[in-house]
Amino acid sequence: MAFPSSQVRLRYVGSLAPLGSEGKGAAALTLWCFVTVIIDGQWGKRAYKSKYDATSGSVTVMGKHTGEVLWGGTKNKRCAVCEFAERMKIPVRKHTCAKNYTGPSTAMEAALAVEAFLSSLEMHGVRFLLYIGDGDSNVEKKLQAAMPYGATFRIQKIECKNHLLRNLRRHLMEIAADTNTNAIDKTMSVSLRKVVKERVLRLSAGLCS
Numbered sequence: 564m565a566f567p568s569s570q571v572r573l574r575y576v577g578s579l580a581p582l583g584s585e586g587k588g589a590a591a592l593t594l595w596c597f598v599t600v601i602i603d604g605q606w607g608k609r610a611y612k613s614k615y616d617a618t619s620g621s622v623t624v625m626g627k628h629t630g631e632v633l634w635g636g637t638k639n640k641r642c643a644v645c646e647f648a649e650r651m652k653i654p655v656r657k658h659t660c661a662k663n664y665t666g667p668s669t670a671m672e673a674a675l676a677v678e679a680f681l682s683s684l685e686m687h688g689v690r691f692l693l694y695i696g697d698g699d700s701n702v703e704k705k706l707q708a709a710m711p712y713g714a715t716f717r718i719q720k721i722e723c724k725n726h727l728l729r730n731l732r733r734h735l736m737e738i739a740a741d742t743n744t745n746a747i748d749k750t751m752s753v754s755l756r757k758v759v760k761e762r763v764l765r766l767s768a769g770l771c772s
């Protein structure tokens with residue numbers, strides 16, 4: 564078993580298990596190394612909440628305790644060399660093709676996250692059992708379905724406080740700015756919106772406590 568570098572801070576559980584032939588009946592400590600990681604995606608184009616059609620995206624995985632980048636990967640739906648050859652109707656010259664993804668842009672982050680988890684044991688000798696991520700439930704579903712460490716180790720998600728806070732504040736500000744109300748008492752509606760606006764920070768502060 565490959566052990567991680569000292570840079571990776573570990574939380575592990577040990578259990579005594581009989582060794583194989585090399586142990587000659589002695590007992591060995593089996594280490595299951597778990598690292599809590601932070602995962603987030605970056606995109607070649609901003610989605611503006613609805614148009615998720617970026618042609619390239621990447622995912623970075625960082626250790627929560629060390630801040631060390633443990634994995635990074637990119638998916639591209641296009642390759643400039645291939646497209647140039649197609650446009651000019653000439654044979655594609657030998658190249659390292661950048662195109663490595665054909666699925667929908669919305670599934671890019673999940674595909675990369677699965678790759679990251681699948682390579683954690685080989686790269687670092689650890690399992691990413693807990694991860695901190697944003698509100699994208701697609702990543703969580705794909706990781707649960709992929710079971711990169713088998714059925715014994717179930718991956719769990721911790722909701723990212725920064726993303727939660729940002730989304731909550733955005734929704735509260737939208738409510739405060741929404742003048743298109745169907746309320747019968749519009750005066751009350753205006754006053755209530757003012758109340759919400761004044762308390763945006765206070766309402767979201769609960770997440771930080």
Ligand SMILES: [Zn+2]
Binds near residue numbers: 642643645661662
């Ligand atoms: Zn290519």
